[in-house]
Structure formats: structure tokens, C-alpha cells
Amino acid sequence: MQPVKDLTTSHRLRQRQAKATFFKYFCIAVTASAVMILGILLYQIISDGYRWVDWQFMTSYPSRFPEKAGILSAFVGTLWLVSLTALLAIPTGVLAAIYLEEYAPKNRWTQFIEVNIANLAGVPSIVFGILGLALFVRFMGLNRSVIAGAMTMSLLILPVIIIAAKEAIRAIPNSLRQAAFALGATRWQVVSAHVLPAAMPGILTGIILALSRAIGETAPLIMIGALTYVAFLPESPMDEFTALPIQIFNWTARPQETFHELAAGGIIVLLGVLLVMNALAVYIRYRGSKS
Amino acid sequence: MNEAMPILNAVDLSIAYGSDDAVKKVSLPILEKKITAIIGPSGCGKSTLLRSLNRMNDFIDGVSHRGQILYRGSDLYAEEVDPVEARLRIGMVFQKANPFPKSIFRNVAWGPSINHLPGDPRARVETALKQAALWDEVSDRLDDSALNLSGGQQQRLCIARALAMEPEIILMDEPCSALDPVSTARIEDLLFELKKKFTIVIVTHNMQQAARVSDYTAFLENGVLIEYGETDQVFTRPREPRTEEYVTGRFG
Numbered sequence: 001m002q003p004v005k006d007l008t009t010s011h012r013l014r015q016r017q018a019k020a021t022f023f024k025y026f027c028i029a030v031t032a033s034a035v036m037i038l039g040i041l042l043y044q045i046i047s048d049g050y051r052w053v054d055w056q057f058m059t060s061y062p063s064r065f066p067e068k069a070g071i072l073s074a075f076v077g078t079l080w081l082v083s084l085t086a087l088l089a090i091p092t093g094v095l096a097a098i099y100l101e102e103y104a105p106k107n108r109w110t111q112f113i114e115v116n117i118a119n120l121a122g123v124p125s126i127v128f129g130i131l132g133l134a135l136f137v138r139f140m141g142l143n144r145s146v147i148a149g150a151m152t153m154s155l156l157i158l159p160v161i162i163i164a165a166k167e168a169i170r171a172i173p174n175s176l177r178q179a180a181f182a183l184g185a186t187r188w189q190v191v192s193a194h195v196l197p198a199a200m201p202g203i204l205t206g207i208i209l210a211l212s213r214a215i216g217e218t219a220p221l222i223m224i225g226a227l228t229y230v231a232f233l234p235e236s237p238m239d240e241f242t243a244l245p246i247q248i249f250n251w252t253a254r255p256q257e258t259f260h261e262l263a264a265g266g267i268i269v270l271l272g273v274l275l276v277m278n279a280l281a282v283y284i285r286y287r288g289s290k291s
Numbered sequence: 292m293n294e295a296m297p298i299l300n301a302v303d304l305s306i307a308y309g310s311d312d313a314v315k316k317v318s319l320p321i322l323e324k325k326i327t328a329i330i331g332p333s334g335c336g337k338s339t340l341l342r343s344l345n346r347m348n349d350f351i352d353g354v355s356h357r358g359q360i361l362y363r364g365s366d367l368y369a370e371e372v373d374p375v376e377a378r379l380r381i382g383m384v385f386q387k388a389n390p391f392p393k394s395i396f397r398n399v400a401w402g403p404s405i406n407h408l409p410g411d412p413r414a415r416v417e418t419a420l421k422q423a424a425l426w427d428e429v430s431d432r433l434d435d436s437a438l439n440l441s442g443g444q445q446q447r448l449c450i451a452r453a454l455a456m457e458p459e460i461i462l463m464d465e466p467c468s469a470l471d472p473v474s475t476a477r478i479e480d481l482l483f484e485l486k487k488k489f490t491i492v493i494v495t496h497n498m499q500q501a502a503r504v505s506d507y508t509a510f511l512e513n514g515v516l517i518e519y520g521e522t523d524q525v526f527t528r529p530r531e532p533r534t535e536e537y538v539t540g541r542f543g
Contacts (some may be wrong), residue, residue, distance in 0.1 A: 173389075178347065179385065179390075183405070183453070184375050184378045
């Protein structure tokens with residue numbers, strides 16, 4: 001006769017539960033430390049720079065005198081840069097993704113292209129800067145213009161946009177395409193009426209994250225020679241420019257303590273722009289998942 | 292009715308995925324305004340055969356055809372045939388209901404609108420929904436999302452969507468396999484109504500369903516057409532021993 005088992009927890013189960021509990025607290029600890037480091041950084045920057053971020057700071061050009069210095073030309077330069085980059089990179093990237101997912105035959109050649117796009121996404125940004133310098137600034141003779149910067153930034157974020165858009169398009173179930181094809185739709189009608197609308201939230205999120213990256217990039221802009229002291233606003237894509245990260249970089253490179261505080265102020269503005277864009281991405285995703 | 296001229300006719304049709312034949316030398320006539328059922332065990336090639344009839348296999352990489360499919364006597368796979376044109380005349384309903392994530396109205400109206408079919412879209416949607424026996428349930432909420440409908444309603448919506456194109460032939464790939472018995476019965480009733488106007492080819496692994504609804508039955512096993520004939524004959528006096536074993540439930 002075997003004894004009837006009672007419901008007391010066996011030794012082995014207790015061990016398994018202990019492991020599960022340990023893992024849970026381990027994950028909490030890791031998350032907490034990431035959030036904490038971010039918090040410390042934010043605190044440092046805000047406490048250094050908040051006094052400087054005011055209307056005068058937003059509407060003044062850089063200056064030798066910290067109390068007169070402002071971020072206007074860098075802020076407007078960044079808006080120019082990001083708008084032109086968006087104009088160049090979004091259509092190219094999304095169309096490339098549509099081609100690769102919906103039209104291209106699945107063969108070695110397209111596989112080769114896709115692997116290389118993934119590799120490009122991992123190339124250090126300074127390498128894109130060198131390419132931009134050689135190709136756009138020198139060879140095409142665009143000099144240190146906004147358009148040269150935007151073209152360089154477009155190259156940098158193109159792989160990111162393509163990959164994000166491809167993922168979003170791939171996530172659309174095939175049954176949807178088949179339903180449309182079975183009604184006598186052409187491929188373009190299937191893509192434009194069903195695949196793209198359904199993939200749009202994912203594509204837009206990818207685009208905004210890619211543009212956020214472009215806003216924060218410094219190295220390629222330094223490489224192509226964006227100016228560090230600009231006392232005018234660009235009026236056409238061919239004008240010279242500066243951008244927020246460049247201005248911040250310039251201020252931190254100065255010996256005087258006050259300019260470091262100005263840099264912190266610039267970072268607050270840059271973070272503000274990034275925050276707005278990321279909030280936009282979250283909102284679009286939320287609206288897309290609702291409808 | 293001219294029995295000598297099937298509306299669709301597979302002649303010595305073989306369909307291969309890469310080098311493996313999934314359908315082997317099948318010759319199968321589809322008669323106009325009749326329901327033809329294709330039955331057989333899972334993986335016997337019946338869905339592959341069905342999808343070849345409106346060129347939905349074109350989207351699968353590595354599929355090749357040998358032999359012919361004749362639509363009213365002319366080759367469906369001829370160079371000059373645009374597969375989009377073929378799908379306009381030969382509609383399809385899939386195994387799993389796949390409504391567009393749009394309103395009920397838009398689901399039905401989209402096909403006719405992209406193909407510029409004449410007439411009032413509202414009237415066309417109403418007719419199609421009535422033919423699919425769905426109108427009474429949805430007439431007051433045509434602008435609701437199709438995804439809020441029940442599974443059976445979604446499948447009838449997909450049928451309405453196909454009907455709105457006024458095709459000559461409707462291919463159905465196990466349309467009831469994901470539905471409960473009540474929804475299944477509704478769709479089977481619907482088929483009797485539909486065959487007055489349309490030619491229907493239905494793939495099913497439910498033999499009772501084939502026996503109930505179809506006029507002709509084709510029994511497929513391992514890609515080979517074992518037997519084809521009037522449904523009564525195939526189920527009550529099968530010529531082939533394999534058919535008898537299958538329809539009496541001894542395997543499959």
C-alpha cells in the first residue's frame with residue numbers, strides 16, 4: 001500500500017519556486033538600476049542647466065558671453081536637418097521595404113541585399129560621416145550645407161527605416177493579401193488598400209525612432225564639417241548650418257564652467273525634442289492598435 | 292445545359308512544389324451551376340488543386356503546373372491570360388474567415404469598387420449580403436467593424452464579399468472547418484440557394500457535408516484522382532475499393 005499523498009509542497013517544487021522567485025527579483029533589480037542610472041543622469045543635467053533654459057536662451061544666437069548665448073541657430077538647424085532627412089529617407093526607406101517584402105522574388109540576390117541592409121544598420125555613424133564628406137560635400141560639391149548633412153543622415157537612418165518597415169509589413173497576415181487577390185485586385189491595390197494601412201502604425205513608429213536617432217547624432221555632422229558657431233539661420237537647403245548636438249559639443253569643449261551649464265541647457269532642449277517625438281510614436285501606436 | 296462543355300476542366304493536371312508532385316495527372320470536369328465536392332484525407336492535394344483553379348498558387352514560390360486547366364475551353368494558364376481577370380470570374384472563400392479589418396460595408400464594396408463594376412454600390416452590397424443570408428443580422432450596423440462579427444457571420448461575410456463580384460465560379464476551401472454545427476448548417480443551406488446562380492467547387496474533409504450538398508464528388512488520395520462521379524454514385528456505389536473504404540470511414 002502506498003501512502004496517500006498530502007498537499008504539502010515537495011522539496012523539488014520548493015526549489016523550482018525559489019528559482020522562479022529569484023529570477024523575478026533579479027529582473028526587478030536590473031530594471032531598477034537602468035531606471036536609476038537614467039534618473040541620475042537626468043537629475044545632473046537638469047540641475048546644471050535648468051536655470052539657462054528660458055525664452056532668451058531659445059531665441060538667441062551663440063555668443064562669447066554665456067548670459068547672452070542661446071540655441072536658436074542650433075535648434076532651427078536641427079529642425080531643417082530633420083525635416084530634410086525625413087523628406088529624403090522616409091519615401092526611399094518605405095518604398096524599399098515595400099519592394100523587398102511585396103515584390104522582390106525571394107532569391108539569393110534579395111537575400112544578399114537584406115543581409116547587407118541589416119549590416120548597414122550596425123555601421124558606426126562616423127563611417128557614414130566619412131562617406132558623406134567624400135560623396136556629398138566634396139564630390140557633389142554641396143559643401144557644408146544642410147542638404148549635405150540631411151543626405152548623410154538619410155544614409156545613416158535608411159537601414160533602420162527599411163528594417164522597421166519590413167518588419168511591420170511582414171507582420172500583416174497573408175490571409176489578408178489572399179482575400180484581396182481573390183477579389184481580382186492587382187498587387188498595388190492589395191498593398192495600398194490593405195497591407196500599408198494595416199502596417200502603418202508599425203512603420204510610423206519605426207520612422208519616428210529613426211528620426212530621433214538622426215536628431216541625436218553628432219559624429220557624422222562633425223565629419224562633414226557642420227559649423228560650430230553660426231549666427232544666422234539657414235534659409236535654403238544650400239545654406240550652412242549647425243545642429244543641437246554640435247552646439248552642445250562645442251559648449252562642453254570650452255574651459256569655462258558656465259558654458260558647461262549652457263551645454264546642459266542645450267541637452268534639456270534636445271531631450272525635449274526627443275521626448276516629443278517618442279511620445280508621438282507611442283500615441284500613433286496606441287491609435288493604430290485601437291482601430 | 293450543355294453537359295459536354297464543363298465551365299472548368301482540368302486535363303492531365305499535375306502540380307508540383309519544387310520537384311514533388313502534390314497533384315498527379317488529375318482530369319476533372321467542373322460542371323456549370325453544380326456543386327462539385329473534392330474530398331480526401333489531409334495532405335492529399337485537394338487545396339492545392341482548388342487554388343490552381345483561380346491561379347492563387349501563383350503566389351507560392353516554386354509551384355509549377357503541367358497539363359491544362361480549361362476555362363470554357365481556353366487555357367487558364369496561357370501566356371496572354373491576366374490572372375487578375377481569371378480571379379474576377381472565379382472567386383474564392385478560404386478555410387479561415389479572413390474579413391478585411393474594415394467595416395462590413397467596405398468588406399463587400401471594396402472588390403466591386405476597385406474593379407469598377409457598374410451600378411449602385413449600396414444596392415450591390417445589400418444583394419450580396421442577402422444572397423449570403425447575412426443581411427437580416429447586419430443591415431442596421433453596416434458601418435461596424437467586420438471583426439466584431441461571430442466566426443460564422445464572418446465566413447458568410449467572406450462569401451458575400453465573393454458574391455458581390457458576381458463571379459461565375461466560387462471556390463470554397465473547407466469553408467466550414469472552423470465553424471460550429473449551427474453555422475455550418477446555415478452555410479450548407481446557403482449553398483443550395485447559390486447553385487441556382489453560381490458554379491461551386493468545395494473542398495471538404497467532412498464526408499457527410501460532401502454527401503449532403505454536392506452534385507458531383509471527386510475523391511483524391513496522395514494527389515491522384517481515385518474516383519469522380521455523381522455524388523449519389525460515389526457514396527452509395529463507389530467503383531473503386533479505396534473510395535468505398537474512405538467514404539465508409541475505414542481510413543482518413
